Amino acid sequence: MGETMTTTTMTINLTVNGEKREVSIEPGDTLNFVLREKLGLTGTKKGCDSGGCGACTVLMDRKPVYSCMLYAAKADGSEITTIEGLQNDDDDDDVKLDPVQKAFANHYGLQCGYCTPGFIMLTKALLDENPHPTEEEVRQALVGNLCRCTGYTKIVEAVMSLSERRR
């Protein structure tokens, strides 16, 4: 299409992983684009780009959302947490990983790893709201995240280990 397009920019304010960020965007930009291309936070993936695979899951004001289909302008003023924002909560480890990340590693809840940031962010939100989910609740919660390597068994085991540990 050769026609010229009028592009306007606008400024939004986000708190990303605890840090205030002012970003200049185009009105049609998605949060996924802003995180990855403008802020360099490439831990959040872009998979199906149509709200089905969950690889792009981030937390907006502590709730899991698909960043691929969320217009960045809509997120203006909100708090965004991405996989880069997870912090270790104990000091006895060289590798600074969140307990959810450790559980996925310890239970082999990943293979290629592409879907993992999305699964981990969703798990964070699930356990925040429901610290002791049953296996059925876990499977139900994970319905919006696809993994094409693991067959899900190890992912569910990883999440259940956290549910049991916190019991």
Place this chain on the structure above:
Amino acid sequence: MGGLHPENYFKPKTPAEVVSILHRYKEDALIMGGGTEIYELSERGFLTSVKAVVDLSNLGLDKIRERDGEVLLGASVTLSQLERQRELYAGGALGCLPDALRDLGPLQVRNMATVAGAVTACIPFFDLPVALACLNTVIEVQGDGGKIRRVPILTFQRDYLQPDLNEGEFVAGLVVPKQEDGTKSAFTKFVSNAGDWSIVNCASAIRVTRGKVSSAKVVFGAVANKPFVAERAAAALVGTRLDDAALESAGGALDEELVDPTSDGKASGAYRKRLAKILLKETVRKAASRRGG
């Protein structure tokens, strides 16, 4: 080329501002709730001419209120928010709502998508409009001078992608009316996988008085361009004790009135018709056996 490339993205703080922007941009304006369906449509190249997005999220319409048994939903109420109102569902009358919401796509979508958006989109295979239609939900359309037009959902959804909205109007909220005492409702659907749209879905509201059905409503989705009210099937249930013979006869009535259900790449009309008869029985039984109230 797909995508959404508006010149402006507005988040008005008052209804008057919304109306003024809609008048200024006319058909080039797009009203946005949660934006999830808009994103899907834009990626398919349907929204390239949009010049202004009017995002309703700053209007303070994110409240759910109860007034004399009516439930008032602001335009920005999300699917997750409605799902969490457990106390609303205790009586069983509104049971079709949590039924429909629970399996309605992933949590990540339910956290963004709005109830008003799910209705305004006018997508015939959505679940929530069918449940809301079964409860005789009314849509509050706001326009010039703050005037509110109240439109029953089945009139509001005119056709595929065609809500009853004139220039300068937007959906400010929805009203789920008080259901008759003793009413129980339920929703079921048939999908090919957990992430897919319904092939057929069904909502039913049943009231049983002294062992017999005193009123019945049955609505199907994904069989026509808008929710289909099965009046004859519902009428066949009234006065019965919902035994097998009554449900069989309701199925026969449905056969007669559901003349030409949607046929597409997912399912033939004949297949949908068979599914509809199965869901009719399941949904009516589920509603009638619901506890509460």
